[in-house]
Amino acid sequence: MSTTATTIGPAAQPSAGPRAFLNRLRSGDEVAHVLTLVFAASIVLITSLLVYDLWANSGLSRAKFGWMFLWTRTWDPIFENFGAAPFIYGTLVTSIVALIIAVPLGLAAAIFLAELAPRKLSDTVAFLIDLLAAVPSVIYGLLGIFIVVPLMRTTLGPALKHVLGFLPLFSGPNYGVGFLTAGLVLAIMVVPFIISVSREVLLTVPRDQREAALALGATRWEATWQVVVPWARTGIMGSIFLALARALGETMAVTMVIGNDPKIKASLFAPGYTIAAVIANEFTEATGDLYLSALIELGLVLFLVTFILNGMARLLILATERGGGRPS
Amino acid sequence: MKKTLPFLLLLGALAATAGAQSSGNVLVNAAGATFPYPIYSKWFDVYHTQHPNVQINYQSIGSGGGIRQLLAGTVDFGASDGPMTDEQLSQSKVKILHFPTVLGAVVPTYNIEGVSAELNFTQKALVGIYLGTITKWNDPEIAKSNPGVQLPSADIVVVHRSDGSGTSYIWTDFLSKVSDDWKNKVGKGTSVNWPVGLGGKGNEGVSGLVKQTPGSIGYVELIYALQNNISFGKVQNASGKFVKADLAGVTAAASGAAKDMPEDFRVSITNSSGAATYPISSFTWLLIPQHLDDATKRDVIKDFLKWMLKDGQSYNEGLSYAKLPKPVVDKELKAVAQIQ
Numbered sequence: 001m002s003t004t005a006t007t008i009g010p011a012a013q014p015s016a017g018p019r020a021f022l023n024r025l026r027s028g029d030e031v032a033h034v035l036t037l038v039f040a041a042s043i044v045l046i047t048s049l050l051v052y053d054l055w056a057n058s059g060l061s062r063a064k065f066g067w068m069f070l071w072t073r074t075w076d077p078i079f080e081n082f083g084a085a086p087f088i089y090g091t092l093v094t095s096i097v098a099l100i101i102a103v104p105l106g107l108a109a110a111i112f113l114a115e116l117a118p119r120k121l122s123d124t125v126a127f128l129i130d131l132l133a134a135v136p137s138v139i140y141g142l143l144g145i146f147i148v149v150p151l152m153r154t155t156l157g158p159a160l161k162h163v164l165g166f167l168p169l170f171s172g173p174n175y176g177v178g179f180l181t182a183g184l185v186l187a188i189m190v191v192p193f194i195i196s197v198s199r200e201v202l203l204t205v206p207r208d209q210r211e212a213a214l215a216l217g218a219t220r221w222e223a224t225w226q227v228v229v230p231w232a233r234t235g236i237m238g239s240i241f242l243a244l245a246r247a248l249g250e251t252m253a254v255t256m257v258i259g260n261d262p263k264i265k266a267s268l269f270a271p272g273y274t275i276a277a278v279i280a281n282e283f284t285e286a287t288g289d290l291y292l293s294a295l296i297e298l299g300l301v302l303f304l305v306t307f308i309l310n311g312m313a314r315l316l317i318l319a320t321e322r323g324g325g326r327p328s
Numbered sequence: 329m330k331k332t333l334p335f336l337l338l339l340g341a342l343a344a345t346a347g348a349q350s351s352g353n354v355l356v357n358a359a360g361a362t363f364p365y366p367i368y369s370k371w372f373d374v375y376h377t378q379h380p381n382v383q384i385n386y387q388s389i390g391s392g393g394g395i396r397q398l399l400a401g402t403v404d405f406g407a408s409d410g411p412m413t414d415e416q417l418s419q420s421k422v423k424i425l426h427f428p429t430v431l432g433a434v435v436p437t438y439n440i441e442g443v444s445a446e447l448n449f450t451q452k453a454l455v456g457i458y459l460g461t462i463t464k465w466n467d468p469e470i471a472k473s474n475p476g477v478q479l480p481s482a483d484i485v486v487v488h489r490s491d492g493s494g495t496s497y498i499w500t501d502f503l504s505k506v507s508d509d510w511k512n513k514v515g516k517g518t519s520v521n522w523p524v525g526l527g528g529k530g531n532e533g534v535s536g537l538v539k540q541t542p543g544s545i546g547y548v549e550l551i552y553a554l555q556n557n558i559s560f561g562k563v564q565n566a567s568g569k570f571v572k573a574d575l576a577g578v579t580a581a582a583s584g585a586a587k588d589m590p591e592d593f594r595v596s597i598t599n600s601s602g603a604a605t606y607p608i609s610s611f612t613w614l615l616i617p618q619h620l621d622d623a624t625k626r627d628v629i630k631d632f633l634k635w636m637l638k639d640g641q642s643y644n645e646g647l648s649y650a651k652l653p654k655p656v657v658d659k660e661l662k663a664v665a666q667i668q
Contacts, residue, residue: 074521075521076520076521077492077517077518077519077520077521078514078515078516078517078520078521079515079521145536145540149540150540153540153541173483175485175526175541176540176541177526177537255490255529256529256533259526259527260490260526260527260528260529261522261525261526261527271526271527273527277490280491281490281491281492281519281527281529282491282492282519283492284389284390284392284393284491284492285390285391285392285393285491285492285493285518285519286392286492286519287391287392287395287396287413287416287518
């Protein structure tokens with residue numbers, strides 16, 4: 001506690017005689033308490049300011065379109081008719097596709113690294129994964145354009161069509177760009193988060209738990225899957241929600257591979273659009289007041305979508321915990 | 329802790345010297361269009377070496393952002409790829425003058441398997457393709473202007489810009505002029521509600537998609553196509569001739585329009601007359617307030633405008649921008665005097 005307070009202190013009040021200030025900090029917990037409280041409160045303040053600003057600046061659009069904004073399927077900057085439905089749909093679909101791919105992959109990798117791999121290998125791979133998490137999203141976008149898009153058009157897409165073409169999800173023309181490609185690129189981007197956090201959580205499961213399970217005659221896999229993973233479930237869920245949040249708000253990489261066409265189509269091969277992508281694409285050149293206001297309202301909608309999904313996630317965690325999820 | 333104090337003192341000293349240096353200098357702030365940014369930054373740089381006390385700071389945040397900042401008064405002047413609308417002009421406290429600076433053009437680029445010939449596009453063909461009424465490459469409207477070319481029956485994949493841009497403005501301005509259908513259904517603007525097609529971000533996004541997707545057609549800036557050796561098709565102009573875009577053809581388009589240039593220079597030169605004219609081209613403008621309170625800044629801006637219209641134009645072609653035609657330059661030089 002005191003170490004954090006001493007590093008924060010001088011930055012906050014450089015002129016008030018640093019030495020005297022340090023002494024006061026060392027002598028009483030109150031100062032540290034107040035400081036940490038202020039910093040914690042600033043998060044609440046920033047969030048409320050953000051919502052207030054989005055709310056206030058989207059007034060024109062809210063007044064004109066009302067709730068219809070949420071399910072109107074047109075986005076026409078010239079005739080000033082705006083609706084968010086295609087963007088909400090695109091945001092949800094790409095994020096869900098990303099999670100469907102990334103969760104099994106990330107979880108399996110985390111279990112291997114935490115439970116089965118030799119410690120040295122596990123640490124090396126974990127280091128590489130942390131590096132991956134720090135790669136800027138535009139790099140993932142370029143990777144998408146030059147590798148995933150051609151792969152989807154020439155190999156992956158036709159193969160999927162061949163096997164699952166009878167489903168509406170995998171029918172229609174395949175341009176290489178679209179919901180599926182965007183979901184795939186997003187999955188590659190969020191997998192490091194899931195692996196990194198889940199591995200850490202799995203490593204904190206007490207050794208007693210494993211040994212007890214093994215002593216009762218469980219195989220190594222049974223001990224891992226039935227004892228260690230359930231113990232770490234809350235943390236693993238946390239890693240998934242972190243991944244979801246990143247997927248919902250991702251802009252650059254998505255706009256480079258999704259095709260940027262605001263339409264709602266059942267096919268995953270069809271081009272689509274996401275909320276974050278349209279804001280980034282059109283904000284700089286938006287000249288009309290209503291146009292700008294509608295873009296800001298999209299920001300508000302994205303905030304709401306994230307808020308609702310996070311709330312649902314919390315409820316899910318609560319529900320599973322009440323059902324006696326964690327063995328203790 | 330003890331180490332930070334000398335560091336802070338050093339910072340303070342640096343800030344103080346920087347402050348002292350800037351006094352007596354003139355700093356002009358501007359913001360706007362991205363399309364002319366390479367030539368603008370060249371001009372401002374050369375002008376700065378000739379007038380070391382003048383620093384023009386230009387932020388290429390997009391035409392929309394430039395207009396907004398100009399109206400809010402946070403910049404001294406703005407820049408835009410499309411002229412300001414009457415509604416926007418009425419929001420301004422002072423009158424805003426438009427000064428054309430350079431010319432740009434937009435060209436159709438395509439990727440058809442088995443076709444390496446340079447295609448001719450009629451105006452009807454481009455409109456039909458972008459409206460989604462022409463869907464196959466062997467459509468009679470495309471085939472009739474390309475005799476001898478074996479066009480496949482492949483589907484046309486339309487590519488457009490996803491980000492709001494002056495390039496889209498010029499492209500849709502041309503389509504609106506040659507087709508009432510387009511004008512009433514889609515209209516012209518930096519972003520429109522595209523009837524069909526995929527969106528690519530930036531010139532590089534569009535050309536990337538076209539390069540990768542067989543059967544696709546897109547549009548990019550002429551300067552981008554020239555610098556990256558991207559092949560592009562000819563477009564039919566108002567006289568019915570098929571013209572391949574080059575800098576001379578773009579300047580010709582501006583000369584064609586110079587005769588009936590309005591006093592405020594807010595003019596569209598797409599599809600203008602003349603046999604050699606390339607039809608999809610446009611001016612890009614600087615937006616200057618007619619009245620500036622700060623006399624030094626005003627004189628600097630006026631002097632820069634005069635320099636840009638005379639000496640500055642010689643840098644254009646090196647950077648693949650078309651020069652302003654002589655009649656337009658003369659008319660603009662007269663207009664500079666209006667700034668007070």
